[in-house]
Amino acid sequence: MNVVITEPSASPVIQALRSIGYTASTAISDLVDNCLDAEALNIHINFEYGNADGIITVSDDGSGMDEEMLQTAMNIGSKDPRIRRKANELGRFGMGLKTASFSLGKRLSVLTKFNGVYYERCWDLDHVSECNSWELFTIIPKEIKEKMGTIKGENGTIVSIDKLDRFMRAGEKRTLKETSFYNKVSKINRHLEFVFHSILQNGNVEMSINNKKIIPWDPFLQKNQHTIEGEMQILRINENRIKVQYYILPHASHLTEVEYEKAGGYKGWRDHQGLYVYRENRLLYFGDWMGLFPKDAASQLARVRIDLSNDADADWQVDIKKSGVNLPDEAKKRLEAISSIARKVSREIFYFRTQSTRSDRTYKGSLNTWEQSGREDGPQFILNRNHPLLVELLNLMNDEQAMLLNLYLKFIQLGSPSNIVDSPKVSEEVLQEVSESQKELIIQFATSMMKLDVAENKDDLLNILITQPAFDGLNRTTMKNIIEGEGLIE
Ligand SMILES: Nc1ncnc2c1ncn2[C@@H]1O[C@H](COP(=O)(O)OP(=O)(O)O)[C@@H](O)[C@H]1O
Ligand SMILES: [Mg+2]
Structure with a gap:
């Protein structure tokens, strides 16, 4: 073969990897995804400010890694994105650990414990640049390792990032002061309580940030008795099933000032309307109607939850940062139909037209x-x-x-009348296939007709059955077969 191995030059690749568009919040979320994939139950995130630099650590009590796994994990692009992931797995491209960390700082140290044995590796991008080669350290510098601490159980992982040039905005006029550093941490906190709310609400995972427990923020206000919950619908988009459910938040008059403020989310009411896309219960996207509708004030109470499994990644074009998705064409029409109902109900409530008259009830569903x-x-x-x-x-x-x-x-x-469709005529002699549920409905209906004396004999009953719009398309032979099979009539 006429080929020549061409190793990518380290320095430009690093620059490219560092600039794929993570924010501090999306980067930390990606590291947390790894902990969840490793089935951690406790995840602690720590930010420590120090001398125009700082250190970020993410510790978990998940599965940990043996030496080979760790070595692979430190590779750039450690897993083929085309490989089918385990159910519920949040990872995808085999890049997150590296790209997320490098978007924050230049040094990534990983200390992990697998069945009681520690393993460690460390990337230092200054070193990689200097020697222009992907040299990975097999030990973590002492001062960093001291800060990382130890792993209590038999298994777990600590990821630490320092030389936080990006996070600290080094290279710009001023680097972050201590108060701005911690303001940034609060912002990340708000992001995490939102992105992982569903995982935190449903499971027994606990997360903390600088020793403060992360409290899930539920954008759908499911606990509020005035929230209207639409019925969950299952749609089949290409090969994959997705779940869609709309929520209409209560009118402002039903919320206290604090509740109102909180429900507005960190972007404000208007920018929290629309579609919320979750992948394996982790929020990927929110903030608008993804091009289906414009945002408007009256629709701001409508929030539509869409749940995807990781099988649907290709359809929805989930990106590396897991902060962007594309609405597949196949889904547009159906989501438009559901969203337009949600928007309508929102509008009614927003303008006070639909008001619950009883306050002691949760309305599951619209009016x-x-x-x-x-x-x-x-x-x-x-x-x-x-x-x-x-x-x-x-x-x-x-x-x-x-x-x-x-x-x-x-x-x-x-x-x-709006549901009736013209069914093709079928020959009277053919015995047709009938689903179990339809059969059951026929029997239930026939039994009632007999009980109520609407039908007195078999011919009566058959005449009634075949003229029902509900059973349109079924012929007499099929009907006869069903009612005789049940012994309903002689
Ligand atoms: N906290 C962790 N605990 C256990 N294994 C981890 C952890 N973080 C990363 N890994 C391992 O490193 C691999 C690479 O991680 P990453 O670069 O984020 O890619 P991805 O999550 O797409 O697989 C993961 O597939 C996993 O095997
Ligand atoms: Mg990952």
Whole structure:
């Protein structure tokens, strides 16, 4: 083969790696992702200011690494992004540890413990530049190692970054003063309580920053009784399933001043509306409608949660920093339908048109009687089963009554003029395939018709069944087969 090995020159590669656009907050989040991937339950982040420099450490009690794993981990691009990741894994490109760290400072030290044995490695970009070669130290400088401390359990990892030129804005007129340094830390704190809120709320992971516990910030105010929770919808985008659910936050009059301030998030109410994209429960993107709609004041109560698994990375073009995604074309129409409902409800509440009259209840769902399903197959419009009136009614009924009402509602939904589609005619003789759920519905309906004496004999019953819009497309032979199979009628 006519090839010649051309090693990339170290210095320019370093500069490029350092400049892929992390902020301090996205960099720290990426390091935390690694701890979570290693199944850590306790993650401590520390920022220490010192003499126009500082040191950042991220310690975890996760799996740790043996020597070979550590050596691979320190490689730039240690994993092929095309390889399928474990379920729930947050990593992707095999770059984060290095690129995130180098965007903060020039020295990255990793001390890790695996089954009781310590291993260590250290990148010093000053050294790499000097010798213009990727020489990795196998020991961490003593003064840094002292600051890193020890790992208590049998397994765990401490990542430390110093020579914080970028973080300290060295090279500019003034480097960070101590107060600005800690202000920056508070900002990172707010970012983490947001990005990892779902992981912190759902699991038993604990995180702290400078010994202060990170309290999850829930953008959907799920605990507030005035929050309206839309029904969760599962969409299939290409091969992958995504979950979509909208939340409408309470009108300002239902929040105290403190709650209002807090719910506005660190960017303010207007810039927290829109789509919130999560990958494996970790927030990737938020802040607007991703080009589907413009931001406006009346929609600021609407926040739509989208959950992806890491299988969907290619569809959504998740970037290295895990702070950017692209809406796939296949998802646009359906998200637009769901978002437009959310925006409408937000507008109503924002202008006070929909007000809950009872304050002792959480409304799970909107006050619309009908909602757009956002589905291409199946009914276009679905009845809102969480409507408070309906919920109340069902509460007052006994099981038999509730069953009949539910059956009736199913027929209203299936028979609604907007849901009827013309089914192709089928020959009367063919026995058609019927799904279990549809079969069940037919039997339930037929049984009720008999009980109520609407149908007296088999012919009556069949005539009723085949003229129901809900069963449109099923022929007499199929119907007959079902009711005879059930022995409903002689
Ligand atoms: N805190 C940690 N605990 C255990 N292993 C880690 C830790 N941080 C990094 N690693 C290992 O280093 C590898 C490379 O990390 P990284 O560069 O962030 O890439 P990625 O997360 O995309 O795999 C990880 O796949 C993991 O095996
Ligand atoms: Mg990573």
